[in-house]
Amino acid sequence: MSKSIEELKSLTTQIRRDILRMVHAVNSGHPGGSLGCTEYFTALYGKVMNYQLPFKMEGKNEDLFFLSNGHISPVFYSTLARFDFFPVAELATFRKLGTRLQGHPTTHDELPGIRIASGSLGQGLSVAIGAALGKKLDGDESLVYVLQGDGELQEGQNWEAFMFAAAKKVDNLITTIDYNGRQIDGDTDDVLDLGNLHAKMEAFGWIVLNEKNGNDLEAVIAILERAKAETGNGKPVCILLHTEMGYGVDYMMGSHSWHGKAPNDAQLDTAFKQLYLEAPADY
Numbered sequence: 001m002s003k004s005i006e007e008l009k010s011l012t013t014q015i016r017r018d019i020l021r022m023v024h025a026v027n028s029g030h031p032g033g034s035l036g037c038t039e040y041f042t043a044l045y046g047k048v049m050n051y052q053l054p055f056k057m058e059g060k061n062e063d064l065f066f067l068s069n070g071h072i073s074p075v076f077y078s079t080l081a082r083f084d085f086f087p088v089a090e091l092a093t094f095r096k097l098g099t100r101l102q103g104h105p106t107t108h109d110e111l112p113g114i115r116i117a118s119g120s121l122g123q124g125l126s127v128a129i130g131a132a133l134g135k136k137l138d139g140d141e142s143l144v145y146v147l148q149g150d151g152e153l154q155e156g157q158n159w160e161a162f163m164f165a166a167a168k169k170v171d172n173l174i175t176t177i178d179y180n181g182r183q184i185d186g187d188t189d190d191v192l193d194l195g196n197l198h199a200k201m202e203a204f205g206w207i208v209l210n211e212k213n214g215n216d217l218e219a220v221i222a223i224l225e226r227a228k229a230e231t232g233n234g235k236p237v238c239i240l241l242h243t244e245m246g247y248g249v250d251y252m253m254g255s256h257s258w259h260g261k262a263p264n265d266a267q268l269d270t271a272f273k274q275l276y277l278e279a280p281a282d283y
Contacts, residue, residue, distance in 0.1 A: 008046045009217055011082060012038045016248045016275050017282055018078035022094040023262040029095060029103060032258040033149065034075035036180050036215070036243040040147065041079040043220040048228070049145060055085055055112035063142045064131050066116055068124020069149035069178065070104040071260070077101050080113040088283045122155025124148060125175055129165050132173040143231060146175045151183030154192045159204075165236040166205030174227045176239040179214070182256040198240060206238045214243035248275055 003011070015038050023029030045051070049063045067076050074094065081088045086100075093099035100109040104119025116127050128146035135142055152158065165173060177197070185191050194200075201208045207230045211223040220241070227237045245259065246252025249271045263271060 003046055005218060008042050010277065011046065012042050012217060013248070013275050013277055014281060015042065015075060015078045015082060017272060017277070017280060018082075018091055019074040020249070020263060020268055020271050020275075021282065022074045022077070022091055024264075024268045025092070026095040027262045029074055029262055030071040030260045031074065031262065032182070032245040032252060032256070032260070033069065033072040033178065033180065035249060035252065036245045036247050037072055037075050037147065037178055038247070039215050039217045039220045040176060040178070040241060040243070041075050043217060043224055044145065045079050045083045047221050048224040050142065053084060057110075057115065059115070059131075059142075060138070061140055061142060064115065064128075064135075064144045066124050066128045066131070066144070066146045067105060067118050068128075068146055069121060069152050070118030070124075072149075073101070073103060073105050073119075076105065076113075080111075085112040088281070091283050121149070121152035122157040125158055125161040125165075128173060128175070129161055129168075129170055132165075132170050133168070135172060136170075141172070143228065144173050146173070148175055148177050149183070150177055150179050150181065150188055150194060150197070151191070153177070153194055153197070154188075162201065162204045162206065169234050170236050171232055171234050173236040174224075174231065174239065175236070176224075176227075176241050178243055179240045180243045180245045182245045182259065184256065184259045186256055201238045201240075205235060207233065207235045208238050208240065210240045210242075212242045214241040215247045250274060 019034045023031050052062045094101045095103050100111040105114045106117045124146050128144050132144040198208050213219040230237045252258040
């Protein structure tokens, strides 16, 4: 059943609570980018992407999603659970030995919603291109979505993939780049400046869309819908989605410090007060 915008906005808060609870419980994980991408995942699974349950790995006649920057698995796992791919209670097993919710998503335990093992940065777009070409060969008009981090664009494989997708007119593909300007070692401008990413992507032959309000749910839904409308025109589509790492928790924002650090008990309590829900459905 389709959720209203208000219900989805409330869900973004719940997902953020899940993210923090998961990384706090094991004192391990990546909350910063996960919090920053919550609107993207909620928009994608709540309004934009056409998918079917129960989950089937082959994904025939449905849209596919691939996460390239796999370290933000907390937001991915929470989204999948909240959209009924697997029980919400399983979020309590995050990063524990012998469980399906490992720090980086894996496929060997057949966790519903996970199509590739990711976390070795720079590879997600290449996989998504293969899936998109497969759909073209099958006459399947569904779309393929992929999320990439801006820091992982420092990996050379991405640029070969960007070039290939444009050259082969992979126009059933939408990649979104989480353009938060931060990575584990600092600001991307300081670590390895990406330059004018919009101009670079256009020079590589992509349709490029820009959304400055990547933590505004309605804006994210709108840019994803606009990207869908641009498919089928002979070019792949790229969204530059400007987000804030750690969004929703004031002490996590404005820095790369919370890229891969868990909050302690007091910090978790402070965050939950900021992520208030009248009737939270915490696991």
